[in-house]
Amino acid sequence: MENESARETGSSVSPKRRELREKVIESIATTMDLYGVNHSFGQLYGIMYFEDRPMTLEEMKDYMNMSKSNMSYAVRALTESQMIYKLDEKKDRKDQYIAETDFFHTFRSFFGAKLQREVDVMLSSIREVTPDLSEIVLAQQTTPEEREQALRDLHKLQHAEQYYMWLQGFVDRLRDGDPFFGTEASQSGEKEKEAGR
Amino acid sequence: MENESARETGSSVSPKRRELREKVIESIATTMDLYGVNHSFGQLYGIMYFEDRPMTLEEMKDYMNMSKSNMSYAVRALTESQMIYKLDEKKDRKDQYIAETDFFHTFRSFFGAKLQREVDVMLSSIREVTPDLSEIVLAQQTTPEEREQALRDLHKLQHAEQYYMWLQGFVDRLRDGDPFFGTEASQSGEKEKEAGR
DNA sequence: TCCGTTTTTCAAAAAAAATTGAACATAGAG
DNA sequence: CTCTATGTTCAATTTTTTTTGAAAAACGGA
Structure with a gap:
């Protein structure tokens, strides 16, 4: 052997x-x-x-x-x-x-997978936490001090959620090989790419 | 304390x-x-x-x-x-x-730094190795078999170099916040970003 | 189906990375 | 400049990750 x-x-x-x-x-x-x-x-x-x-x-x-x-x-x-x-x-x-010998392809799939995981993890916890935080802000018995701070946290999460929705779009475009990325310039040997497996 | x-x-x-x-x-x-x-x-x-x-x-x-x-x-x-x-x-x-609380900014600088490092490491070794490989291809005493294989390796590196040159451009655009990335959509709070340090 | 082989899983061992406390270096107040 | 407190580095320790060999599972040919 x-x-x-x-x-x-x-x-x-x-x-x-x-x-x-x-x-x-x-x-x-x-x-x-x-x-x-x-x-x-x-x-x-x-x-x-x-x-x-x-x-x-x-x-x-x-x-x-x-x-x-x-x-x-x-x-x-x-x-x-x-x-x-x-x-x-x-x-x-x-x-x-x-x-896979085409680095542009590995770039897309590697980061596509990682970023998708990131989006999933982050959006899931943001969306899990947001309602509770809203409740604190809205509740009658919340102190003004606590309310103000909870609101700051909430706004931070809202901003983060926006970002992750943008990132989801980015990932989608990345995966689809959107011309957006300027991929054509880089890929002279595009034709034989998907053939050899 | x-x-x-x-x-x-x-x-x-x-x-x-x-x-x-x-x-x-x-x-x-x-x-x-x-x-x-x-x-x-x-x-x-x-x-x-x-x-x-x-x-x-x-x-x-x-x-x-x-x-x-x-x-x-x-x-x-x-x-x-x-x-x-x-x-x-x-x-x-x-x-x-x-x-830094703006995730789009952290995205840019984090990946900007990582990808720049990648480009540097890879281009440096590709460019270090390419001349020696060319020499093997060109040398009189190289066997046809070895020449053919060395040429394959060389072409792979040429393709890789092209990719990394593209990636360098990508990194540059990423860092500059090129509109290319569709960043505007994501960034409502852009103005105060660079102020607070 | 059975049998020999390849692949996967698991728990243990080895290697690498993270964390610490102490020694050293740096900075700034007086 | 001196003195004290902060920040950094280093070697040693702890923790985590990687790697392994053996056992179990999956696979495929006959």
Whole structure:
């Protein structure tokens, strides 16, 4: 099986070029780190980004020198934010995954997912709290001091709610690839983008 | 000094309203967590967001029940991403900090800083690696197989560079508050934004 | 269906990040 | 300038996250 993985590791990479790749892979991992992604998972994405062909958990494990179980966690995380995709067909019973190599796409899906989560969490708590706060403001027995402060809090939440409604629109446009974002300028290789999976 | 902090804690917050604030503060911390911000630092921002007046390290320490040294780290992190500002004037020798309460502004400065860092890291390594890769492609002694692969890597980096140049423009527009982003719709209270520091 | 293999889950171990107290540095009042 | 209190840094501790190996579950070929 050590043999098999060597055979399947695909096109062998010269030492010099491996070193060059590693520099970029490390930067990719560092950047993803910035946004709270596990550094190793970022490295794995970097590897798959260059490999640019379907990989199995076993191959990942070999490249990364890590347990297959950790690779299982990694592909789950990367799949959830659509940085990689699971192919429909297995290869000798093994699941195959391929990296999204279009950074503009990863940008959209990664931040789309994160920001959507943010909007959901924040709007939900804002809307949970607002009625109670209104009640404090409106209640007869509330002291003027407390009323004034509750009103300030309420207005802050109203402002925040406005913001999050705007952000929801932003997320929607982000996901749809609204021309709004000026994406065309960046994407010369647009045509082949959605094909290769 | 226990006394002093009680006196200076500002407007006292009723238990019910404290509970409501805490729900929102927790959501804020959770969201910031999403982007790799220390959860406690996120809570601190939430506290300051509601408090909406200058606070000293000592007050933070009391609110958070944490060491002053940790608060020092927290304000540094929050200041760097411009979620809070240090005031020019001290209060009884103590530095004062105030939260940015306009979420659209925090959105811009937070992601502006993160994305700028990403662009810098990535462009720097892409540009470091590209010449060496070109050399491999061009060298006489390179095998056809290796040349083909090096060329693939090179093209990937060229595509990535294009993306990061686009992203640099995005960051610039984000920071300038380009109308492009549809910010106006969200910002009713724009005028007083830059005043209070 | 059964069997061999791959994938996922779980609890424990290892590694990394957050937090602290103490030492040091800085600042500003007197 | 000196003295005292605040702010920062550092090394050590605590807490959390990451990683692992083993066990359970899911899968697919025969």
